[in-house]
Amino acid sequence: MTEQWLGQSEDMLKRVDKLASEKDKDRLEIINSMIFALNVTNNSINGWRSWIQNLGFMSRFKEDELKEIEDGLLKLTRAFIEYDIEITKKHQDKIPRRRLSLTKRKKQRDSRGMYV
Numbered sequence: 177m178t179e180q181w182l183g184q185s186e187d188m189l190k191r192v193d194k195l196a197s198e199k200d201k202d203r204l205e206i207i208n209s210m211i212f213a214l215n216v217t218n219n220s221i222n223g224w225r226s227w228i229q230n231l232g233f234m235s236r237f238k239e240d241e242l243k244e245i246e247d248g249l250l251k252l253t254r255a256f257i258e259y260d261i262e263i264t265k266k267h268q269d270k271i272p273r274r275r276l277s278l279t280k281r282k283k284q285r286d287s288r289g290m291y292v
Contacts, residue, residue, distance in 0.1 A: 188216050
């Protein structure tokens with residue numbers, strides 16, 4: 177299983193590199209590339225999650241190995257969240273604001289008085 181996952185991951189890296197090197201992409205191609213990147217990232221995160229939630233598997237690691245993995249994941253998480261914040265701030269005028277409003281059901285209930 178590990179060899180298969182490693183092979184698939186290497187293929188994904190090649191595809192990421194190919195997408196990153198492509199020039200003159202149109203808007204749809206750029207969006208598709210971003211979707212691909214997020215899907216690959218999500219698959220990797222799900223793999224990590226399945227490992228870490230398996231305490232029988234994780235018990236095979238020494239404390240220093242766990243610390244090394246933790247440090248790497250925290251570093252990656254920090255970089256991803258920092259990028260998230262940077263892009264959100266830079267493009268916040270394009271992000272739709274969520275309006276809080278009463279739901280249709282609540283409006284109906286309120287209009288019927290106290291005997292609902």
